[in-house]
Amino acid sequence: MPRYLEGDHNAEGLRFGIVVSRFNDFVTSKLLSGALETLKEQGAYEDNIEVIRVPGAFEIPQAVKKICSTRDFDAIICLGAVIKGGTPHFEYISAETSRGINQVGLEFNIPVLFGVLTTNDLEQALARSGPDTSNKGRESAMAAIEMASLYKKI
Numbered sequence: 001m002p003r004y005l006e007g008d009h010n011a012e013g014l015r016f017g018i019v020v021s022r023f024n025d026f027v028t029s030k031l032l033s034g035a036l037e038t039l040k041e042q043g044a045y046e047d048n049i050e051v052i053r054v055p056g057a058f059e060i061p062q063a064v065k066k067i068c069s070t071r072d073f074d075a076i077i078c079l080g081a082v083i084k085g086g087t088p089h090f091e092y093i094s095a096e097t098s099r100g101i102n103q104v105g106l107e108f109n110i111p112v113l114f115g116v117l118t119t120n121d122l123e124q125a126l127a128r129s130g131p132d133t134s135n136k137g138r139e140s141a142m143a144a145i146e147m148a149s150l151y152k153k154i
């Protein structure tokens with residue numbers, strides 16, 4: 001019989017960093033609420049959660065890299081909203097943000113979750129930051145708990 005390893009969704013005792021960008025704050029603040037509510041619902045202690053704010057999505061990987069060497073989180077949740085405009089700017093920001101977030105997690109062996117919306121318009125961003133389970137902050141928080149508990153087993 002193979003032995004299956006998987007994480008669970010019990011956040012009790014786990015430490016979380018949330019790096020959230022201020023750009024498009026009317027969306028990112030809702031992602032943050034969704035992530036915080038989910039962590040608490042799943043048993044995380046408020047004292048074990050730290051929220052780090054950065055100006056825009058582009059700065060998220062930079063802050064994550066810094067806190068990976070100064071803090072001891074079980075998982076880091078990245079929240080941001082990159083919304084397409086009329087110029088290629090969107091392409092640069094979204095590509096570098098996702099690449100950087102992935103890289104830093106691999107480099108430091110810490111689960112780093114991608115809760116950054118990259119949408120064609122505001123409507124799509126609002127649809128993914130509402131109060132229900134489609135909120136990307138909620139989804140990322142659940143994935144963060146699962147990965148943090150999995151990392152403790154492997």
Ligand code: INI
Nearest residue numbers: 021023055056057058059080081082083
């Ligand atoms: N930052 C975002 O988080 N979302 C965006 O949609 C966005 N757009 O469209 O420009 C954005 N730009 C700012 C960027 O992340 C940096 O903060 C800025 O370039 C300074 O480095």
